[in-house]
Amino acid sequence: MSSDPPMPATFAASIAASLRSALANTPFAAEIPPGFTAQVDATQNRQFGDYQSNAAMILAKALKKNPREVAAAIVGAFAAEGLCEKPEIAGPGFINFRLTTSALTTRFGALLADEARLGVALTDTPKTIVLDFSAPNVAKPMHVGHIRSTILGDGLGRIAKFLGHRVISDNHIGDWGTQFGMILWGWKHLLDEAALEADPIPELLRVYREVNARTKEDESILEACKSELVALQGGDAGNLAIWERCVELSKSGLQKIYDLLEVSFDHWYGESYYNDRLAPLVDDLLASGIAEVSEGAVCVFFRDDEKLADKPAIIRKSDGGFLYATTDLATIDFRIQELGADAIWYVVGAPQQLHFEQIFTIAKRRGQDADFRHIAFGSILGKDRKMLKTRSGDTVQLADVLAESIERARAIIEEKNPELPEEEKAAIARVIGIGSVKYAELSQFRMTDYIFDWDTMLSLKGNTAPYLINAYVRTRAIFRKLGSGFGSSSGELVLTEEAEKELLLKLAQYAEIVPTILEDFRPNALAAYLYEVATTYHQFWEACPVLKVEGDIRHTRLALCELTGRVLRHGLGLLGIGTTERM
């Protein structure tokens, strides 16, 4: 690894650098606004070259000059140095760049030699990021609502880690709070020990639902639940023992789903972890004048913020109890002081936006300047555009979704490739089933509500996990046919066909896409890119026979297959999705 030459900058970065020196050599160099940075983007349409810049048009506005004249001056000063052909000026003043074949070929070699990073640079500014996601409630099974947080959070964590950040994932489970009043009462009055032994989660759910229904009919049961809660919070040994057992059972049930999803956490600091820190925190906020007593409760007001002016945050109830705002503030203290967080990212649904605005505002008032982000997302709807429910009207459980997805994937494999060995079929069904659910989530912009549809997510066509995994399988199939793996020393790289160059350009752009994903937390941009890689590969596949040609051309095409496979596998890996060798 260390003996390899350093990976050169991306095409976009190299062209931008040349553009900057060109700007410094124009007649109007002295007049360019100090904050201006010339942007270079991949073109949407190859008729405009490979990369384009709108720098001339933006500068023309600032300098009050004609955009095409500005562009001409820039092009005149531009030294391509073998990277691209002489830039062209087009339309209102775009500057278009077309890469040279030799630049593409050089990059090709470098990418092949960089199996670990595929050209992706580490961040210049590594941070310690505490990533808060998934966070299910104890004693209730995870339902589809947790899919988005879990999958998005895991994917973002993988990407951040790959870019060189220190990521600490923390599953902030709801293991404390008012729901335990009901659970305790139900445990004492309704629990079926045998059923609990056999399969704890469904039994806990049954008890919870039963109590919930009863409290709505009978006020006295609600009261009884409240006193169970008070006893628990007061340290009652019996209730604490039940609570502990309940949390343990729930955690082991949750772990099974995380294992299936291949999601893991560095910590599970649940809400209960912060119990002892709440009272001192509120005292501190009162003492510092950030919080005040209002109508018997301790509140923080945001009178100077127009949006929050009439929306105070309550951090201690008039009966002395604490709320989740209190816990979240204590959690911030812990994460900054003891985990060393520079950034705290919360992958939590959009409805909690107000809550996080309040929490972040309070934290800033306390002088905590970490990079706080609420990574919000919309909801999952059924085909009827309403919240996803089972036929009986219950919330859909995540475990059931995953099981069904694997089953459906299995049926497809059975139909398409019945001769595969049983064991392999099962393994493939798992990768495709889980991958399809994850990809359906990650390939869409997180804020839009999305419609959960088996046929769409498991389709072999279009922007789906099965299509991408199939593209990967095809890159492997060719080496199976060849009877050996890729050997980098078995020839020279010679790019002759347009389809080859187009594919290579696409593959080189992996290094440009990946670092942008965290800018606005858009893993769907990575998904869209991978889909383009797959379609570009298929086009190459149609246009360029591999095993029917010989010599350097065959070597080059095999290298393209190999590199495509690596990018697809790695990119899907960043999304938390596996690949298989056959399917």
Place this chain on the structure above:
RNA sequence: GCAGCUGUAGCUCAACUGGAUAGAGCAUCUGACUACGGAUCAGAAGGUUUGGGGUUCGAAUCCCUACAGCUGCGCCA
């Protein structure tokens, strides 16, 4: 009432954060082949980007406004 998010082809979604002719997939129609995995590729058709104003060389994107859907708003989490 106040606030936030969303609104793009018949359907499901994109659009690199202000760039060129708004792109894909389903569904529909037309082509290509002993095909290295056809689980493919090429092409056609499909749009007043919810309506209306504004900002500028240029707007799906920014501002104002109306409408529609979802969500939240002092003692749940």
